[in-house]
Amino acid sequence: MTCLHDRHINPLILAGLDGKNWHLADYVKRGGYESLRRILTEKIPPEQVIAELKASNLRGRGGAGFPTGLKWSFMPRQFPGQKYLVCNTDEGEPGTFKDRDIIRYNPHALIEGMAIGAYAMGITAGYNYIHGEIWAEYERFEEALEEARAEGFLGNNIMGSDFSFQLHAFHGYGAYICGEETALLESLEGKKGQPRFKPPFPASFGLYGKPTTINNTETFAAVPFILKMGGAAYAAIGKPNAGGTKIFSISGDVERPGNYEIPLGTPFSKLLELAGGMRGGKKIKAVIPGGSSAPVITGEVMMNLDMDYDSIAKAGSMLGSGAVIVMDETRCMVKSLLRLSYFYYEESCGQCTPCREGTGWLYRMVHRIEHGQGRPEDLDMLNSIADNIQGRTICALGDAAAMPVRGMIKNFREEFAYHIEHKHCLVPAYI
Amino acid sequence: MLLSEQAYKKIDREIAKFPADQRQSAVMAALAIAQSELGWLPPEVMQELADYIGMPAIAVQEVATFYNMYNTKPVGKHKVTVCTNLPCALSGGVAAAEYLKKKLGIDYKETTADGQFTLQEGECMGACGDAPVLMVNNKRMCSHMSNDKLDALVEELKK
Ligand SMILES: NC(=O)C1=CN([C@@H]2O[C@H](COP(=O)(O)OP(=O)(O)OC[C@H]3O[C@@H](n4cnc5c(N)ncnc54)[C@H](O)[C@@H]3O)[C@@H](O)[C@H]2O)C=CC1
Ligand SMILES: Cc1cc2nc3c(=O)[nH]c(=O)nc-3n(C[C@H](O)[C@H](O)[C@H](O)COP(=O)(O)O)c2cc1C
Ligand code: SF4
Numbered sequence: 001m002t003c004l005h006d007r008h009i010n011p012l013i014l015a016g017l018d019g020k021n022w023h024l025a026d027y028v029k030r031g032g033y034e035s036l037r038r039i040l041t042e043k044i045p046p047e048q049v050i051a052e053l054k055a056s057n058l059r060g061r062g063g064a065g066f067p068t069g070l071k072w073s074f075m076p077r078q079f080p081g082q083k084y085l086v087c088n089t090d091e092g093e094p095g096t097f098k099d100r101d102i103i104r105y106n107p108h109a110l111i112e113g114m115a116i117g118a119y120a121m122g123i124t125a126g127y128n129y130i131h132g133e134i135w136a137e138y139e140r141f142e143e144a145l146e147e148a149r150a151e152g153f154l155g156n157n158i159m160g161s162d163f164s165f166q167l168h169a170f171h172g173y174g175a176y177i178c179g180e181e182t183a184l185l186e187s188l189e190g191k192k193g194q195p196r197f198k199p200p201f202p203a204s205f206g207l208y209g210k211p212t213t214i215n216n217t218e219t220f221a222a223v224p225f226i227l228k229m230g231g232a233a234y235a236a237i238g239k240p241n242a243g244g245t246k247i248f249s250i251s252g253d254v255e256r257p258g259n260y261e262i263p264l265g266t267p268f269s270k271l272l273e274l275a276g277g278m279r280g281g282k283k284i285k286a287v288i289p290g291g292s293s294a295p296v297i298t299g300e301v302m303m304n305l306d307m308d309y310d311s312i313a314k315a316g317s318m319l320g321s322g323a324v325i326v327m328d329e330t331r332c333m334v335k336s337l338l339r340l341s342y343f344y345y346e347e348s349c350g351q352c353t354p355c356r357e358g359t360g361w362l363y364r365m366v367h368r369i370e371h372g373q374g375r376p377e378d379l380d381m382l383n384s385i386a387d388n389i390q391g392r393t394i395c396a397l398g399d400a401a402a403m404p405v406r407g408m409i410k411n412f413r414e415e416f417a418y419h420i421e422h423k424h425c426l427v428p429a430y431i
Numbered sequence: 432m433l434l435s436e437q438a439y440k441k442i443d444r445e446i447a448k449f450p451a452d453q454r455q456s457a458v459m460a461a462l463a464i465a466q467s468e469l470g471w472l473p474p475e476v477m478q479e480l481a482d483y484i485g486m487p488a489i490a491v492q493e494v495a496t497f498y499n500m501y502n503t504k505p506v507g508k509h510k511v512t513v514c515t516n517l518p519c520a521l522s523g524g525v526a527a528a529e530y531l532k533k534k535l536g537i538d539y540k541e542t543t544a545d546g547q548f549t550l551q552e553g554e555c556m557g558a559c560g561d562a563p564v565l566m567v568n569n570k571r572m573c574s575h576m577s578n579d580k581l582d583a584l585v586e587e588l589k590k
């Protein structure tokens with residue numbers, strides 16, 4: 001139920017969905033597959049498709065915000081062998097639950113977006129890697145693929161053109177790290193999901209060593225809408241450095257947790273209002289604005305920020321995957337950080353020493369502070385461990401484990417200090 | 432053969448998704464299919480799948496132990512995994528898990544004496560807006576799990 005409401009602003013991907021109208025026929029009624037048809041019948045040059053994307057200012061919705069048009073232009077279109085297109089539906093970043101809604105309520109937007117991407121980059125085969133915990137959605141997506149094949153929107157000679165694209169679904173099995181693109185590729189190859197060194201980026205060495213483009217589900221799903229309205233019009237919806245709408249997943253202490261698709265640059269206060277405000281009318285204390293890897297921001301500061309990449313970055317955090325975790329005045333920050341530290345400790349793939357050992361250190365230290373055994377020097381030591389992890393690992397999971405720690409200590413230092421000194425919590429703990 | 436003909440039909444369908452020389456890509460799906468049928472993954476079935484796919488058994492083992500949702504040891508008839516990560520915890524995830532612990536009389540990673548239930552703590556399932564959420568045997572996700580709904584679920588599964 002999380003996106004089936006009318007409290008979006010200018011929605012594109014989530015517009016007009018009721019939970020039942022996910023089938024191909026419904027999508028076509030909403031104007032679906034028109035962009036793909038136009039591209040194929042008018043034989044629009046691939047360069048022009050990529051130019052539209054560049055004009056749209058669409059940035060990757062998986063968390064890093066890399067410009068999509070630019071990424072697509074890296075693909076060596078004339079490469080003689082096989083190339084691959086991969087969709088990342090492995091969303092496992094705590095707080096993020098938007099891609100699940102896309103594949104269960106509007107799967108054809110994703111399929112059309114991927115087909116357009118394949119056309120633009122001269123790719124004939126693709127996979128969608130779906131998070132292990134969402135089996136029903138995986139089956140739904142398989143059904144949508146069957147519909148698209150039956151209607152000739154996937155497969156050989158799509159809509160009678162000479163463009164062919166085979167797309168398959170792949171089901172993960174419970175490893176957060178497989179959301180990292182190179183771990184995802186290893187997993188697709190039937191191996192442990194351990195990240196590869198970058199560079200080389202997947203664009204030159206990807207699935208089975210072939211050039212591969214990977215994008216997030218929401219990124220692909222936006223593509224048909226961009227090509228329909230034109231890149232400039234899409235860009236105009238958002239802010240200069242952040243085109244279009246973005247789906248924000250709000251969880252935590254709000255009245256109506258859920259997915260809200262709104263223009264980038266919308267004030268946070270407006271988003272909170274759409275989500276029904278604070279639960280039980282309590283006071284806002286802290287917000288993690290971009291998934292559990294993003295540093296926490298105090299409620300006060302957050303209330304004056306806009307939801308776009310630059311505004312959130314200026315405040316010392318990141319927009320990430322758009323997962324907004326809201327905490328009220330009754331929440332203990334030590335306890336919150338403890339749960340997140342445990343998560344990163346559990347999910348480290350163990351390849352790099354700073355991450356494997358460091359996440360364990362972070363977890364054990366926060367654990368001892370929470371349980372009344374903290375020492376005065378612990379806060380500085382936590383920061384120093386974070387320093388020793390960040391930037392010294394193969395993938396960004398190490399950073400993701402370190403950043404929340406720093407953010408918490410920076411913004412809520414007195415609360416951690418109180419814990420250490422008094423051996424108990426500053427606020428009554430409810431979680 | 433430990434696995435049924437039907438299971439192999441499903442595995443073949445997965446293998447067909449990949450280039451002919453990349454059968455190993457189907458190993459994760461094959462393990463999931465085997466687990467659905469047997470409840471867990473005994474070493475013999477990993478060997479059988481290794482032979483069928485054409486990869487070393489040790490590589491199958493590595494995959495089975497790397498990913499959290501594979502059962503490399505026997506579990507109860509119903510494996511219940513409750514998400515207790517922070518976004519869910521803020522909306523009753525931990526409380527739901529504690530309620531189940533009491534109701535079933537077991538801790539995390541334990542199985543009830545009658546072999547019916549195994550309880551596990553899970554990480555984010557990508558459904559935080561529906562907290563508390565839990566998963567039964569990796570496939571069935573249950574949302575907004577109030578104590579009443581937890582009672583009803585346990586009753587239903589016991590039958
Ligand atoms: N959605 C989710 O569930 C989660 C999202 N994240 C997000 O992931 C982000 C980190 O992701 P990474 O992939 O490590 O970021 P990254 O900055 O390395 O890459 C971003 C994208 O741009 C491409 N790219 C960057 N430079 C390139 C170049 N020179 N040539 C070709 N391609 C290039 C990469 O291949 C990748 O697809 C974090 O900022 C975090 O917000 C983290 C955890 C979970
Ligand atoms: C630990 C880790 C986990 C990640 N998990 C995801 C994920 O679940 N979904 C996703 O789209 N990107 C995830 N990413 C980012 C991907 O590596 C990659 O940047 C993204 O899929 C590219 O797509 P985009 O450009 O469309 O955002 C993760 C990165 C890291 C470091
Ligand atoms: S940073 Fe952590 S998760 Fe990433 S490759 Fe290194 S050990 Fe694995």
Ligand code: FES
Pocket residue numbers: 094095096514515516517518519520524554555556557558559560562564
């Ligand atoms: S934190 Fe529980 S489903 Fe995301």
